[in-house]
Amino acid sequence: MSTSDPHLAPDSAMHDLRARIDALDAQLIALLAERSTLIDEAARIKAREGLPARIDSRVEEVAANARRLAGPAGLDPDLAEALWRLMMEHFIAQEDRVLSAGPHD
Structure with missing residues (x-):
């Protein structure tokens, strides 16, 4: 992409805003990675206790x-619920993979 592209506008307030959005996205990724680690822990507990994903x-x-x-x-609560339901489906599938692999303790 060329820096002369007016949609990128590197010297504008939009550039600064995009940098803030990118930084926030990095924080969100880190939080989701932490959540994923907790889901793996939940899956191990569920396996031990015979619970389903x-x-x-x-x-x-x-x-x-x-x-x-x-x-x-x-x-928007509708957006939040939709995002969380999508995320939960992914994490339930993640737990299923751990539970299907069997006990590792």
């Missing part, structure tokens, strides 16, 4: 928490 009541609790926290934070 998907516990519907917990899925609904987490979705409701996302909605409840979103509004006061200035985020």
Whole structure:
């Protein structure tokens, strides 16, 4: 991409804003990576206790928490719930992989 592209505008407020967004994205990635590590720990506990990866009541609790926290934070609750449900499906599949692999203790 050429720096002469007016959509990039490196000397503008948009450039600074994009840098802030990129920094925030890096923080979000780090937090999601931490969540992924916690999911692996949850999967090990579930394997030990004979629990399934998907516990519907917990899925609904987490979705409701996302909605409840979103509004006061200035985020659309519908978006928060949709993102969390997508994330939970991914993490449930991650737990399933760990549970399918069998005990490692």
